[in-house]
Amino acid sequence: MSEWLTSIQIVAAPASLSMMMLGTALGIIVGAIPGLSGAMLIALSLPLTFAMQPVHALILLVSMYVGSVSGGLVSATLLRIPGTPAAMMTTYDGYPMAQAGHAHRALGLGAFASLVGGIIGWIFLVLLAQPLAWLSLKFGPFEFLALILLAMVLIAIASGNSLSKGFLAGSLGILAAMPGTDATGQLRWTFGVNELDDGFKLLPVLIGLFAINQIMSQILTDSAKPAAIKVEGGLLLKGSHYVRQGVNLVRSSLIGVFVGILPGVGANIGSVVAYTAAKSLSQTPQRFGQGCDDGIVASEAANNATVGGALIPLVSMGIPGSVIDAILLGALTIHGLQPGPMLMEQNPEVVHVIMATLLLSNVFMFAFMLATSRLLSRLGNLSLSLLAPVVVSLCFVGTYALANRMFDVWVMLAFGLLGFAMDRWRLPLAPFVIGFVLAPLAEEHLTEGLMQSGGSWWPIVLRPLSATFLVLAVVLLAWTVNRHRSTVIEAG
Amino acid sequence: MQRKLPHWNASPNAMRQLSLGLLVALLCLQLACTGNDLDDGSYPRKPIKVIVPFDAGGGSDTFTRIIQEEVGKQHLLTQPMVVVNVPGAGGSIGSRRVKNARPDGYTILQLHEGLLTSKYSGNTNYGPEAFAPIAATGSMPHIIAVLQESEHHNLNDLLETASRSPDSLVFAVGLGAPSHFAALMLQEARPGAVFRYSQSGGGAKRFASLLGGHTDVTTFSIAEYVEFKSGGIRALAILTPERHLDAPEIPTAIEQGIDVVSTNMHFWWAPKGTDPAKITVLANSLKSALDTDAVRAKLKQSLTDPIFLIGDELQRELSVRERRIASVSGTAPRVLPNLHYYSLVGSLLLGILVCVFDRRRRGNTKDAVGIKVENKSNRQKQIDLSVFAALVCLYALTLQFRWCGFLLATFGFIAVTGGLLSVRGGKSVLPAVATALLLSLVLHVVFTQVLVVDFPS
Numbered sequence: 001m002s003e004w005l006t007s008i009q010i011v012a013a014p015a016s017l018s019m020m021m022l023g024t025a026l027g028i029i030v031g032a033i034p035g036l037s038g039a040m041l042i043a044l045s046l047p048l049t050f051a052m053q054p055v056h057a058l059i060l061l062v063s064m065y066v067g068s069v070s071g072g073l074v075s076a077t078l079l080r081i082p083g084t085p086a087a088m089m090t091t092y093d094g095y096p097m098a099q100a101g102h103a104h105r106a107l108g109l110g111a112f113a114s115l116v117g118g119i120i121g122w123i124f125l126v127l128l129a130q131p132l133a134w135l136s137l138k139f140g141p142f143e144f145l146a147l148i149l150l151a152m153v154l155i156a157i158a159s160g161n162s163l164s165k166g167f168l169a170g171s172l173g174i175l176a177a178m179p180g181t182d183a184t185g186q187l188r189w190t191f192g193v194n195e196l197d198d199g200f201k202l203l204p205v206l207i208g209l210f211a212i213n214q215i216m217s218q219i220l221t222d223s224a225k226p227a228a229i230k231v232e233g234g235l236l237l238k239g240s241h242y243v244r245q246g247v248n249l250v251r252s253s254l255i256g257v258f259v260g261i262l263p264g265v266g267a268n269i270g271s272v273v274a275y276t277a278a279k280s281l282s283q284t285p286q287r288f289g290q291g292c293d294d295g296i297v298a299s300e301a302a303n304n305a306t307v308g309g310a311l312i313p314l315v316s317m318g319i320p321g322s323v324i325d326a327i328l329l330g331a332l333t334i335h336g337l338q339p340g341p342m343l344m345e346q347n348p349e350v351v352h353v354i355m356a357t358l359l360l361s362n363v364f365m366f367a368f369m370l371a372t373s374r375l376l377s378r379l380g381n382l383s384l385s386l387l388a389p390v391v392v393s394l395c396f397v398g399t400y401a402l403a404n405r406m407f408d409v410w411v412m413l414a415f416g417l418l419g420f421a422m423d424r425w426r427l428p429l430a431p432f433v434i435g436f437v438l439a440p441l442a443e444e445h446l447t448e449g450l451m452q453s454g455g456s457w458w459p460i461v462l463r464p465l466s467a468t469f470l471v472l473a474v475v476l477l478a479w480t481v482n483r484h485r486s487t488v489i490e491a492g
Numbered sequence: 493m494q495r496k497l498p499h500w501n502a503s504p505n506a507m508r509q510l511s512l513g514l515l516v517a518l519l520c521l522q523l524a525c526t527g528n529d530l531d532d533g534s535y536p537r538k539p540i541k542v543i544v545p546f547d548a549g550g551g552s553d554t555f556t557r558i559i560q561e562e563v564g565k566q567h568l569l570t571q572p573m574v575v576v577n578v579p580g581a582g583g584s585i586g587s588r589r590v591k592n593a594r595p596d597g598y599t600i601l602q603l604h605e606g607l608l609t610s611k612y613s614g615n616t617n618y619g620p621e622a623f624a625p626i627a628a629t630g631s632m633p634h635i636i637a638v639l640q641e642s643e644h645h646n647l648n649d650l651l652e653t654a655s656r657s658p659d660s661l662v663f664a665v666g667l668g669a670p671s672h673f674a675a676l677m678l679q680e681a682r683p684g685a686v687f688r689y690s691q692s693g694g695g696a697k698r699f700a701s702l703l704g705g706h707t708d709v710t711t712f713s714i715a716e717y718v719e720f721k722s723g724g725i726r727a728l729a730i731l732t733p734e735r736h737l738d739a740p741e742i743p744t745a746i747e748q749g750i751d752v753v754s755t756n757m758h759f760w761w762a763p764k765g766t767d768p769a770k771i772t773v774l775a776n777s778l779k780s781a782l783d784t785d786a787v788r789a790k791l792k793q794s795l796t797d798p799i800f801l802i803g804d805e806l807q808r809e810l811s812v813r814e815r816r817i818a819s820v821s822g823t824a825p826r827v828l829p830n831l832h833y834y835s836l837v838g839s840l841l842l843g844i845l846v847c848v849f850d851r852r853r854r855g856n857t858k859d860a861v862g863i864k865v866e867n868k869s870n871r872q873k874q875i876d877l878s879v880f881a882a883l884v885c886l887y888a889l890t891l892q893f894r895w896c897g898f899l900l901a902t903f904g905f906i907a908v909t910g911g912l913l914s915v916r917g918g919k920s921v922l923p924a925v926a927t928a929l930l931l932s933l934v935l936h937v938v939f940t941q942v943l944v945v946d947f948p949s
Binding site for chain 2: 043044045046047048050137138139140141162164165167168171172174175178179180181182183184185186187188189194195197198201216219220221263313317318319320323326327328329330331333334336338339340341342383384385386388389390392393394396397400401403404405406409410413439443444446447448450451452454455
């Protein structure tokens with residue numbers, strides 16, 4: 001018990017609390033700025049934390065993590081540019097809602113959902129870290145592979161109205177993930193360009209597809225006088241609005257936690273799966289994408305819940321669940337802490353500090369959003385003549401800083417053009433991104449599995465868990481194709 | 493709108509701002525030019541970039557930053573060292589950058605034995621011979637470990653099983669990385685022994701796959717081993733010539749009659765052709781940093797042995813290592829189907845399918861797909877977009893070929909693009925210029941002074 005007391009003393013100290021507020025605010029700001037991502041902020045701030053006390057460094061980094069996942073909501077809603085990859089799905093409903101004059105409502109809902117998602121993720125981290133981490137160990141490569149296939153099917157279903165276009169976009173995403181180094185370390189499709197040895201990185205691709213593309217579309221469609229976003233109503237809604245979202249909130253958060261635990265999958269996929277689930281289970285799926293509450297809530301609750309989920313294997317086993325967690329792991333080592341299964345016993349105060357920061361920075365995040373939303377909403381009224389060059393130069397900085405090279409900037413511009421073309425052809429962007437993110441993961445697990453099984457594919461259907469996922473994927477696919485066929489026939 | 497158009501020479505305040513902007517722009521030009529001044533013999537005259545070809549927070553990054561911090565704190569060089577992370581493709585993106593860099597002593601590489609192993613696994617077409625080695629600092633022994641409950645209690649047990657039933661024990665390694673070569677040397681030591689290798693990236697991942705029962709045995713660095721020891725794993729051998737002070741209970745492979753030595757080492761490299769005098773300056777500063785108590789203490793914490801090699805000793809060490817690595821074949825087994833071709837074919841087929849569907853649907857419903865813009869302004873906007881795209885490309889080209897520094901390029905881009913778009917919209921250009929000034933300065937200061945990003949200057 002006494003160690004809890006010391007931990008509380010550490011966290012409640014003014015220095016810690018101000019560090020937390022600073023981290024959360026910085027995270028939100030960077031998260032909201034298109035082009036700059038949370039992972040970049042945390043990687044670049046890491047050297048700054050060397051001079052700090054270990055707990056302060058962790059507080060700062062964890063609160064940046066929470067802030068950055070939440071901040072993406074702002075630009076996703078107001079500009080239709082997800083500030084962070086995790087807010088990709090928020091653009092679908094947040095932007096139409098803001099355009100309809102309810103920017104406040106969208107921000108308020110998103111912030112509240114983020115808070116709930118964060119808290120549910122925190123509860124799992126505190127209560128179930130150990131058993132969940134052990135469970136995730138039982139997932140071998142074939143289980144992961146089957147799960148990823150299931151996710152891919154789910155997502156192709158989710159997006160847009162045309163199933164075939166969803167599949168085409170997903171397949172193009174997979175194609176874009178192919179150049180570079182394959183899962184065994186061999187080069188593939190690099191066409192002699194050495195800069196391509198690492199393939200296309202996620203951030204330049206995403207920024208190109210969303211930010212650059214969106215700026216180009218706006219230049220093309222911007223009317224002489226931009227439709228000013230009216231700010232109507234308060235940020236906080238009536239209690240009944242929140243209650244109506246109860247099931248959605250809990251379901252999306254649970255999905256977020258679970259996806260977060262799985263290594264390498266991360267917040268973007270968490271929010272996509274939650275959005276898909278919300279849409280599939282909704283009575284009124286046609287309202288998704290038109291600015292409905294459920295879409296914003298699902299996406300934002302899930303992406304904040306993944307933070308808690310991803311910290312579970314980190315805290316209990318020393319295994320990072322996402323890119324940002326890998327940096328946190330590095331921070332622990334730099335400060336002379338031994339990450340790994342014994343962290344909880346050897347440095348309980350560190351684990352408690354991480355947990356407390358997760359909870360408190362979610363609360364700070366909510367407060368910050370409430371306090372600044374009126375100011376933030378004006379962002380949507382920024383004139384394009386300023387917005388366009390500013391966003392582009394921020395995107396340049398963000399992608400350049402990834403690996404200190406211009407190649408990533410060119411990749412971003414190329415994918416901006418691709419995204420622009422895809423929008424003209426009515427190809428949905430979300431399945432493209434999912435294909436792009438999941439294909440390398442699937443390949444990695446497939447390689448690992450085949451190497452372990454000596455080249456045999458049988459385990460994927462013989463191992464109970466992977467078989468279950470696979471059957472689920474096939475059933476879902478068949479059901480959707482069937483549903484789509486019948487609606488097409490009715491329409492025809 | 494119309495009457496507000498001639499705005500920019502209206503107010504004296506605006507003029508003042510404009511001239512200030514020009515002044516700053518000129519200053520930047522000045523700065524950009526002072527970058528390549530004459531070499532009067534003293535070295536270093538500007539910060540030295542240390543390329544770490546991995547992500548921030550990893551082992552190599554942490555090690556380099558420990559040294560870099562001390563070099564700066566103790567003023568071991570007249571200029572600071574700056575760590576630049578260039579991650580990707582197992583370190584080859586960063587190592588290639590240094591290989592191709594100007595051999596002026598201002599760009600160096602910190603990369604462990606991976607530089608050697610990636611050559612012999614075929615991942616790169618160059619190895620240590622493409623660089624001028626500066627020094628070896630710090631060595632990290634490899635440890636072979638199994639699950640606590642494993643039936644194998646020493647290295648001989650393990651190799652016995654591997655030769656009795658070849659290709660049955662699954663060995664988790666990073667293909668083409670030092671951990672893989674350690675395993676290959678072990679296999680080579682016992683004729684007939686064959687491990688089944690499984691690709692697993694970092695130490696944490698190998699630990700997880702061991703615990704989950706997906707693999708049977710793996711290689712850890714000693715630091716990783718100590719980190720995960722209590723999680724239910726057991727060491728079979730340490731691959732050093734003698735037992736290690738920090739883990740004296742682990743027997744060496746040689747004690748067990750298996751002649752394998754494998755330790756990873758941190759190496760510092762300069763581009764080939766770098767002046768030997770500069771290399772000596774760098775090596776001396778590394779040596780002094782390594783000798784400080786602060787670095788010693790930190791290295792002890794991460795269980796890195798503070799060895800230091802330069803000159804002939806270093807060359808000898810490198811050739812011994814290269815011989816050892818070349819003696820085993822580390823090419824990765826081909827297990828994957830040609831997924832890239834499948835995805836290409838899949839995309840083509842789906843593309844055709846969508847085209848067919850689309851045509852049929854468009855035939856049914858006379859739905860005009862496309863952007864709804866009035867014809868008149870449509871053309872104008874397309875011109876806007878083309879100009880915008882051209883300016884963006886110009887901005888990227890400027891930075892790519894370093895025609896001018898980041899500050900000036902960004903200022904120019906925002907000011908010109910914003911200005912043009914403002915004029916098109918019938919608005920004042922001043923906000924654009926002011927924004928350009930503010931943003932380019934803020935970005936430059938934040939990303940180069942507070943955070944360390946290597947912008948073109």
